[in-house]
Amino acid sequence: MKDILVTGGAGYIGSHTAVELIAAGYRPILVDNFSNTDERLLEGMARITGQEPIVHRGDCCDLEFMRTLFQQYTFAGVIHFAAYKAVGESVAQPLKYYHNNIVSLTNLLQLLEVFEVRSLVFSSSCTVYGQPEQLPIREDGPENKATSPYGCTKQIGEQILSDFYRAHSDFTIGMLRYFNPIGAHPSGWIGELPFGVPNNLVPFLTQATAGHRQALTVFGADYDTPDGSCIRDFIHVVDLAKAHVKTLDFLMRQTSCCEAINLGQGKGNSVFEVIQTFEAVNGVQVPHSIGARRAGDVVQIWADASKAKRLLDWQTELTLGDALRDAWNWQCHLDKG
Numbered sequence: 001m002k003d004i005l006v007t008g009g010a011g012y013i014g015s016h017t018a019v020e021l022i023a024a025g026y027r028p029i030l031v032d033n034f035s036n037t038d039e040r041l042l043e044g045m046a047r048i049t050g051q052e053p054i055v056h057r058g059d060c061c062d063l064e065f066m067r068t069l070f071q072q073y074t075f076a077g078v079i080h081f082a083a084y085k086a087v088g089e090s091v092a093q094p095l096k097y098y099h100n101n102i103v104s105l106t107n108l109l110q111l112l113e114v115f116e117v118r119s120l121v122f123s124s125s126c127t128v129y130g131q132p133e134q135l136p137i138r139e140d141g142p143e144n145k146a147t148s149p150y151g152c153t154k155q156i157g158e159q160i161l162s163d164f165y166r167a168h169s170d171f172t173i174g175m176l177r178y179f180n181p182i183g184a185h186p187s188g189w190i191g192e193l194p195f196g197v198p199n200n201l202v203p204f205l206t207q208a209t210a211g212h213r214q215a216l217t218v219f220g221a222d223y224d225t226p227d228g229s230c231i232r233d234f235i236h237v238v239d240l241a242k243a244h245v246k247t248l249d250f251l252m253r254q255t256s257c258c259e260a261i262n263l264g265q266g267k268g269n270s271v272f273e274v275i276q277t278f279e280a281v282n283g284v285q286v287p288h289s290i291g292a293r294r295a296g297d298v299v300q301i302w303a304d305a306s307k308a309k310r311l312l313d314w315q316t317e318l319t320l321g322d323a324l325r326d327a328w329n330w331q332c333h334l335d336k337g
């Protein structure tokens with residue numbers, strides 16, 4: 001059984017990926033500082049997989065802590081999720097984001113080099129594109145300066161990896177550019193945990209519908225789009241998790257590569273379409289009102305997902321409705337306690 005280091009492995013996307021890694025016959029070794037997750041996801045993973053997750057509590061910025069893991073295990077590959085990811089918080093606390101997101105990556109790369117672990121999957125983001133001129137956006141499309149320190153840490157991370165690869169061509173690196181991950185495992189045992197007021201659309205929507213928040217505010221309905229609201233490429237977190245396993249499989253078959261890969265549906269849905277779909281699939285009303293535009297918002301973006309299909313033989317299998325059904329199921333599960 002191949003051991004895979006999963007940093008940030010107790011988090012939202014990390015936990016869903018750990019479940020899929022086990023299903024594919026890997027042994028995920030989780031590392032997490034629990035700054036943005038808690039025991040509930042570990043318990044949920046155990047219920048889904050029938051085995052206790054192997055998890056080490058610690059910080060990826062702690063080089064000596066991370067070294068002990070590479071001394072304890074022989075990793076076949078690494079998936080690096082560990083990073084802060086709240087766009088708004090990154091604007092208020094840029095140093096926290098630059099330190100954490102960059103140092104955790106450079107620490108990891110030092111150890112990959114020393115311990116000759118040659119396959120790395122990196123969690124990147126569509127935010128590296130800024131507002132694309134042309135849609136759908138391809139991986140070789142123009143990159144605009146990211147609109148937040150969070151987005152800059154992803155652009156810098158990709159640059160670090162490209163430079164590292166230029167000096168170490170015997171590595172295989174996948175930089176996965178997520179579009180908008182939403183939803184939860186259909187079992188309802190794992191999902192996105194609510195810490196504070198959600199920045200993102202779907203967790204705020206489910207909490208507002210459950211009565212835990214005031215009505216959802218649609219940040220702008222006067223954009224130059226068919227219904228006036230912004231458009232995004234929403235991808236079910238389980239599809240996203242499976243793409244990580246496919247990427248790992250692909251990288252371990254290569255002797256040398258460094259590829260940026262879009263992970264999205266390959267089509268856009270508007271904020272109003274999300275609300276309408278959520279109401280239709282769940283038979284509930286979403287309390288919402290229209291408010292001012294949110295600074296920094298991209299008007300519309302969706303992926304050209306053909307490279308993932310070509311390289312990984314991966315494409316999304318779940319729909320927007322599936323994701324919104326599973327998001328509501330998770331909210332109801334959380335509310336039952």
Ligand code: WQD
Nearest residue numbers: 087125127180199200201202204217218219230271294297
């Ligand atoms: C989506 C749309 C909002 C909340 C961010 C990061 C990106 C990635 C995904 C990590 C926008 C609208 C939202 C609300 C609203 N994260 N909205 N009312 O900004 O597309 O992307 O999360 O990789 O890097 O930037 O996601 O969910 O915040 O917003 O109307 O209460 O929903 O204006 O149009 P975003 P989001």
